Amino acid sequence: MSDTWVDGNGLAGALRELFAVDITTARGTCVGCGTVGPVAGARVYTRAPGVVARCPGCGGVLFRLVRGPDRAWLDLRGVTCLEIQVPDSG
Amino acid sequence: MARAAVLGRLSWRVADVVDIVEETSTARSLILDVPDWPGHRPGQHVDLRLTAEDGYTAQRSYSISSAPDGGRVELTVQRVEDGEVSPYLVDVVEPGDRFEVRGPVGGYFVWDPDDPAPVLLVAGGSGVVPLMAMIRTRAARGSPAPFRLIYSSRTPGTGVYRQELRVRAESNPGLEVAFAFTRVPSTATDAGRRRVGTDRLRESGWPPDLGPTCFVCGPTGFVESISRLLVDAGHDPARVLTERFGPTGG
Structure with a gap:
């Protein structure tokens, strides 16, 4: 609704450009404090070159995403693990 | 999910x-x-x-x-x-x-129309928009899931969908709508209708033991406050889903 989203829900489109499944429902583990939560719940700062997602528990940087005209840079420095739901292979 | x-x-x-x-x-x-x-x-x-x-x-x-x-x-x-x-x-x-x-x-802040569990919707300002999609889908699909909406806006004039919500609260069985206004003059009778707090969530929401799914959408401060109150009241944090859209909100 507003011009600036401030949680991971708003990154669904940008991340769907890179992944075949919806990553906002994936659960990530923070390197800094061990908090586990959905990407949708990350605190997202958009007034930066690209966007910065921070842990709602400790404020540490989880990941950064920068989009250029023909490529993207995804820096996952603060996420030790992403638990991603995938469709049944059968 | x-x-x-x-x-x-x-x-x-x-x-x-x-x-x-x-x-x-x-x-x-x-x-x-x-x-x-x-x-x-x-x-x-x-x-x-x-x-x-x-x-x-x-x-x-x-x-x-x-x-x-x-x-x-x-x-x-x-x-x-x-x-x-x-x-x-x-x-x-x-x-x-x-x-x-x-x-x-976005697959996180999403209501499943096949889920019969009770639903609490809490909206701050224009955070009501995705919740309205849930209310409209519930009616279109004939879902029996009981819905309660608590909709906080500054004044009656700043809330969207007010007329439709009134009509739906009358005509959609199992849908209850409660309005809260944060900037109306304080009087003895409407004092309890102001900012959404613990009492309002208890009166107009669901008890935690019914296992409702809670959707909270609005400005960041509103969402932080309401989701904390819901968890403190005993709601399962995994069933308190949030969407924040910035400090200015409505």
Whole structure:
């Protein structure tokens, strides 16, 4: 609704450009404090070159995403693990 | 949570503005026709892209307010005073105009119409938009899930969908709607109707032992406050789903 989203829900489109499944429902583990939560719940700062997602528990940087005209840079420095739901292979 | 699905490539589609509904002095609903729209789930949003004649583009996310209905997609946009995109959408766009959308996106803040569990919706300002999609989808699908909406806005005049919500509360069985106003004059009788707090969540919400799914959407401070109160009251944190859209909100 507003011009600036401030949680991971708003990154669904940008991340769907890179992944075949919806990553906002994936659960990530923070390197800094061990908090586990959905990407949708990350605190997202958009007034930066690209966007910065921070842990709602400790404020540490989880990941950064920068989009250029023909490529993207995804820096996952603060996420030790992403638990991603995938469709049944059968 | 719905089962994961492999999704098609996300691409920009041209959306035609077919109708406009003035909701308040600062908000309007844009009814779009989007060819080849793949359908959406209530709570999802779209990315919207405007391109200027010189090629400059600006992109924002907006929640979908309509129930799934073929290629018809409704967005409700609140003007943000220093915004770059919303003033154009609220003040300038007319039927016949076009812009690009991609989506639907977002699988987290989504209600599953096949889930019969009770639902509590708590909206701050224009955070009611994705919750309205859930209310409309519930009616369209004939879902028996009991719904309660607590809708906080500054004044009666700043809330969107007020008339439709009143009608639906009368005509949709199992839907209850409670309004809260944060900037009405304080009087003895309406004092309890002001800012949403623990008492209001208890009176107009569900007890935690019924296992409701709670959807909270609004400005960041509102969402932080309400979600904390719900968890403190005993609601399962995994069933308190949140969506924050910035400090200015409605």
